[in-house]
Amino acid sequence: MKKKYIVCIDLGGNTTKLALMNLNGKILCKDHFLTMSKLGSDRYLKTLEDHIDLLLVSNKIKKKELIGIGMGSPGPIDINKGIMLYSANFPGWKNVNFKLFLENKYEVPAFFENDVNMVGLGEYYLNLQGKYRHIIILTLGTGLGGTYIENGKILHGRNGFAGEFGHIQIVEKGIPCGCGSNGCLEAYISASGIKKRLQKLKANKKTNTEFILRLDDLTPKSVYKLAEEGNGYAISFFRDTGYYLGIGLKTIINIFNPDLILIGGGMFRSLKYILPSTKKYIKENAFFVMVKDLEIKKINFSEKLAFYGAFLLVKNGI
Template identity: 30%
Template sequence: MKKVLGVDIGGTKIRMGVVNEQGEVLIDKTIPTILPLYPYLEEQILAIMNDVPDISGIGIGTRGMVDAETGVITFETEMPGWQGTPVKALLEAATGLPVEINNDANCAALAEARLGAAAEYKQVVCLTVGTKLGGGIVLDGKVMNGINGGGGEVGHLILYPNGIVCGCGRPGCSEEYVSGTAIKRLIQEQNVINAETNELAKPHDVFRLAANGHAGAIAVRDRFLSDFAIVISSLQAVLDMDCVVIGGGVSDSADFWWEELLAKVEPLKLKPVQVKRATFGNEAGMLGAAMLVIDSNK
């Protein structure tokens, strides 16, 4: 049975897994992200290959924008030295194996579309709500990359013109309003105090406080979910997808806000669309990276 190596590169850690064609993880390893990433990444991959000699290909999911065809990192500002790296060419030369690379959110979307919550759907948008807002789009089984590797960057849709300046330098991007960072800001603006600690509430607590009737926390929840619903509706107007999958760290608290989100999305929908919680957690990027290779050989 074919085995491939899936690698998910994050800002603080790298997850590496040997995966078979059914999506079963045979070996799973997490290592710290050490900069510069190259040649560190090559060394770690060669070590895995030494332990598992029958790997047939390597899939990489990484932060930043990626030219999936050439395998070059086209934009990444928070990992010095990574932007401009020809990852595909370097790793193919070092390992002798085929290498596929894409953005990490695209990989997570591919995992959900192939194996997870959206496995029965054709037009899929995956939104990862963490520190910022990531996205991946899978149309008829193919990741939508865009010409410059910027496809699926839903966090940079302008939600509020002339709004909060985003890390990309433009004002009003969606990720400044639909993200863990946004929730933290709203907590400060509403001065949401957690009576249990007598301190400002933490983002992971604010939805529980809202469910318990805390007025300030309810204001935070309603603003966050209203903005989130607008993002989903805007994406539907452009893509007419049949399924939206929501994952990322903020979704860990979804038990406290899921029904409210669905209620806010409902009147904004142009057509029927399923909104589903992600099946995979932190392993989504690694699984999707492996799927890049498996799909390329079909």
């Protein structure tokens, strides 16, 4: 029986997305389910198996017709062994061996990548190849993920953890970060960082009381809503956020000398208020020879990018 299908999996904090693709990279069928990380990793693996089986059965495909499985997961993940070591958003999940589980169940090779790298890989081969060669991608959502792609190759570092740009320190003795350190970029500009900054403002009755009271909750979405109404405090809060991002990006630019920086993720809509001050800071503070011709753009990540990244993992791996 000819092997001609690839299963692509994108494990997210809230939702897991799956796709069945053919060898030309065409999506034949999609599915998704709630990750429900609180129920534990054993339960998750069982649900994942059920959904892969459903994908195969509903398309009348036999296990033997699969060529491989590609999967992206939040880090830190040992990409060679396919093990999620732990993750802040998955309490209790420790050393989850996805590779062993999937290879035993489906008798095909399974390949793993950090979720941001997987999206970056998809974006590079679908949209950037031939136009840019040194690319930084940042995903601004609950946390701040990053990847560096040079000529189509992802920088992995020794353990596959390279690109943790969210943990560049931008303030000494600053806001505590989930990584155990403090003052990290992620602790200021990600959704969880923004919540911490808003909590600080709320605790200080003298500052921006009116602004805090008008927020529905302490999320970027609520700040965005007020900014859209023209609220000056909300707009200035995002301007500060952009300034913090600029401090972090200055370091990233000076180290990597990229020709393109793409920023997207769950906070995509707020970037229109954030990025102007980021660009201004970079122009004034990063090494000027690196800023010349550097492009900084917003990107609205589509689920197709992650699936295509998973497809490439398999195609390049077998």
